Amino acid sequence: MSKYVELAKLPTNYAKRMNRLSNRIFGEVLRPTDNKSMKVVTLFSEKPVNKDPAIVDYYPRHVEIGSLMKHLRAYGLFRNEHLDFKEEIERQRILKGKKPRRKYQGPPKGETKKKE
Structure with a gap:
């Protein structure tokens, strides 16, 4: 050899x-x-960012994170300022003597199911 x-x-x-x-x-x-040309060679020899599975295939678990945040908020470990604000507005509305808003109002009036 x-x-x-x-x-x-x-x-x-x-x-x-x-x-x-x-x-x-x-x-x-x-x-x-x-060495200057070798820098270019090493840059082009790397895998492109749009082909890197760690970047392209990253989808956070929105549903699981959302339910976790709801539980943490119920325990007082997480502060959701938007929901706190909405609850405060609803509390003040009730204190003024107005009816509480319904959380789910159903489908719009024109979109009821028609029997055929």
Whole structure:
């Protein structure tokens, strides 16, 4: 094996072509380059961001996180300022003597089911 390594280090045309061929086969830079050019080579050899599964296939678990936040809010460990504000407005509305708003009002008037 050391015989072939020594032959590849010789400055002959054959040795240069074999080195280029082996570099091409193993995905290395064909000709020797400086450090500035190697930075470009390493940037282009990395996987693109739009092909990275850690970035592309990331979908947070919205349903589970939402239910967790509701439970934490019930225990007093999480503060949802928007819901606090809505509850405060509803409390003040009741204190003024108005009816509480219904949470679910049903379908709109024109969209009732028709029997055929």
